[in-house]
Amino acid sequence: MKLTKTKEFKVFMEPISVANPVSVLVLGICSSLAVTTQLIPAFVMTFAMTAVLACSNVIISLMRNLIPKNIRIIVELTVISSLVILADQLLKAFMFDVSKMLSVFVGLIITNCIIMGRAEAFALGNGPWISFWDGIGNGLGYGWILVVVAFFRELLGSGTLFGFKVIPQAVYDFGYVDMGFMVLAPGAFIVIGLICWFQKTCIKGS
Amino acid sequence: MKFLLKLLQDQEKLFKKGGKLEKLYPLFEAQYTILFSQKTVSKTRVHIRDFLDTKRYMITVVLALLPCMLFAIYNSGYQAHAAANLSLEHVDIIKTGLQVYIPLLLVTFVVGGFWEVIFSVVRKHEINEGFLVTGMLFPLIMPAGIPLWMVAMGISFGVVIGKEVFGGTGRNFLNPALTGRAFLFFTYPAFMSGDGVWTHMVAAKDKLVDGFSGATPLAVAALSPTGESVSSDLASAGFSVSNMFWGFIPGSMGETSVFCVLIGAAILIITGIGSWRTMLACVVGAVSMSALFNAVASPDSVAMMSVTPIQHLVMGGFAFGAVFMATDPVSSPSQKLSKLIYGFLIGAVAIIIRAVNPAYPEGMMLSILLMNVFAPVIDHFVMNAKLKKRIPNVI
Numbered sequence: 001m002k003l004t005k006t007k008e009f010k011v012f013m014e015p016i017s018v019a020n021p022v023s024v025l026v027l028g029i030c031s032s033l034a035v036t037t038q039l040i041p042a043f044v045m046t047f048a049m050t051a052v053l054a055c056s057n058v059i060i061s062l063m064r065n066l067i068p069k070n071i072r073i074i075v076e077l078t079v080i081s082s083l084v085i086l087a088d089q090l091l092k093a094f095m096f097d098v099s100k101m102l103s104v105f106v107g108l109i110i111t112n113c114i115i116m117g118r119a120e121a122f123a124l125g126n127g128p129w130i131s132f133w134d135g136i137g138n139g140l141g142y143g144w145i146l147v148v149v150a151f152f153r154e155l156l157g158s159g160t161l162f163g164f165k166v167i168p169q170a171v172y173d174f175g176y177v178d179m180g181f182m183v184l185a186p187g188a189f190i191v192i193g194l195i196c197w198f199q200k201t202c203i204k205g206s
Numbered sequence: 207m208k209f210l211l212k213l214l215q216d217q218e219k220l221f222k223k224g225g226k227l228e229k230l231y232p233l234f235e236a237q238y239t240i241l242f243s244q245k246t247v248s249k250t251r252v253h254i255r256d257f258l259d260t261k262r263y264m265i266t267v268v269l270a271l272l273p274c275m276l277f278a279i280y281n282s283g284y285q286a287h288a289a290a291n292l293s294l295e296h297v298d299i300i301k302t303g304l305q306v307y308i309p310l311l312l313v314t315f316v317v318g319g320f321w322e323v324i325f326s327v328v329r330k331h332e333i334n335e336g337f338l339v340t341g342m343l344f345p346l347i348m349p350a351g352i353p354l355w356m357v358a359m360g361i362s363f364g365v366v367i368g369k370e371v372f373g374g375t376g377r378n379f380l381n382p383a384l385t386g387r388a389f390l391f392f393t394y395p396a397f398m399s400g401d402g403v404w405t406h407m408v409a410a411k412d413k414l415v416d417g418f419s420g421a422t423p424l425a426v427a428a429l430s431p432t433g434e435s436v437s438s439d440l441a442s443a444g445f446s447v448s449n450m451f452w453g454f455i456p457g458s459m460g461e462t463s464v465f466c467v468l469i470g471a472a473i474l475i476i477t478g479i480g481s482w483r484t485m486l487a488c489v490v491g492a493v494s495m496s497a498l499f500n501a502v503a504s505p506d507s508v509a510m511m512s513v514t515p516i517q518h519l520v521m522g523g524f525a526f527g528a529v530f531m532a533t534d535p536v537s538s539p540s541q542k543l544s545k546l547i548y549g550f551l552i553g554a555v556a557i558i559i560r561a562v563n564p565a566y567p568e569g570m571m572l573s574i575l576l577m578n579v580f581a582p583v584i585d586h587f588v589m590n591a592k593l594k595k596r597i598p599n600v601i
Contacts, residue, residue: 175353181393
């Protein structure tokens with residue numbers, strides 16, 4: 001069977017494109033406003049989010065036949081929060097600077113609607129292997145939006161990429177000024193809105 | 207006229223379906239309807255035939271804006287010459303004023319028009335006249351010293367995000383010109399507020415002036431130390447009430463002269479284009495709010511609290527906003543009562559922002575945009591209240 005025809009591939013690709021958690025389902029907006037002022041935290045956030053999402057999906061999927069229906073949310077939350085604490089501690093141990101930049105938002109992955117939503121909607125009804133791919137797909141689907149937004153916000157808002165100045169001094173001398181608006185949260189709203197618009201137009205066209 | 211009509215009709219088949227320039231039909235349609243009246247009439251029943259179409263409507267607003275526009279040209283020249291100690295001959299002043307104003311206007315129309323054409327070609331609808339007014343208003347609410355590329359950014363944001371993403375003229379819930387200004391205000395704060403931006407710098411031959419700091423009355427009042435009389439501070443800075451009324455003061459280009467705004471208001475009210483209810487309610491809201499602040503102001507409260515209602519009305523962009531921005535037919539509510547509520551809240555919120563928030567000396571732009579957002583809600587409740595009064599249908 002060709003790779004692109006497998007069920008895993010479909011589950012993986014859909015959240016990246018047509019069922020994107022941020023730009024189509026409009027979930028997880030708060031963290032995408034908060035961590036996208038610069039590219040580095042956006043990348044780290046993507047990584048943390050994808051790891052937590054994939055692990056929580058696998059664990060919950062493994063336990064799906066053991067979880068009593070009426071306390072399933074609590075069980076899901078316990079799994080997710082343990083994973084988030086783990087991610088937070090790892091970041092603090094190995095990437096302290098970025099962890100400080102992300103501040104409370106790593107902890108807030110717990111409340112990110114995408115994780116809860118995938119656990120409820122996918123992992124509870126599917127096997128661990130396919131749930132893993134669903135987690136990876138959703139994490140990356142969330143992540144690429146984050147990275148694109150952070151790219152524009154960092155470039156336009158502070159003239160840097162990954163902390164390096166990319167807009168030459170000559171342009172500033174000529175009269176160019178960084179857009180202060182892009183550093184503020186409303187700037188992310190506008191950029192995400194434009195991405196949604198662009199994507200909707202593309203999906204409609206195809 | 208015959209010649210023009212023939213010329214246009216000759217061109218028409220180029221733009222019609224199947225013609226070479228079919229895609230650019232909106233452009234053809236726009237120039238046709240500017241010169242001649244609409245050819246197409248509605249074919250189904252129940253339509254009021256009236257010559258007051260969008261085009262006539264918008265042209266009337268442009269006419270009402272003319273006094274402000276002429277004054278903007280004169281005053282920006284006057285401020286520039288006064289700052290650089292150049293001659294105050296009328297001809298020289300007007301020349302400089304034109305040098306400031308015409309590029310702003312051109313950039314606004316070229317860039318904004320570009321977006322309008324792009325959207326009308328892609329969406330296959332005609333070019334809307336709404337942009338004519340937006341394009342006239344936008345330069346008038348810019349400070350004279352703003353770089354032109356920022357003007358281009360502002361009008362692009364105003365037209366695209368403020369209007370076109372919601373479906374174009376008639377569907378924008380925010381005033382496009384003000385949206386553009388708000389964008390610039392938050393994006394490039396150093397170029398949109400402060401003391402140095404209100405005057406265009408003229409490079410004089412014998413002396414070089416690097417910068418000139420000309421505060422607006424609002425800035426003077428906001429910075430006036432607590433416990434002192436604001437009126438005397440304003441007066442010593444040269445901003446007496448009559449001075450602010452006639453408008454030979456620094457400020458956004460078209461907003462300084464309350465006199466010219468009043469001429470425009472008269473035109474709008476007499477022709478029935480602008481709603482007198484909104485304007486009146488704005489004034490009432492501002493007067494009552496500032497009277498309230500005056501009443502509660504103690505000697506150690508911020509100076510802005512004790513600015514009198516009359517001063518509030520002639521300062522900054524209040525008059526211009528109330529007459530030209532708040533009355534925008536698309537973004538303001540449609541019911542008579544809701545117009546009163548809407549106007550009152552605009553006036554009141556503007557004064558609250560001016561007096562209470564020291565970061566924003568001027569509150570008119572933000573309060574109009576805020577109430578634009580609330581306009582549909584106000585309409586909703588007013589309509590519901592009206593419907594409740596009716597005798598229920600007896601089935």
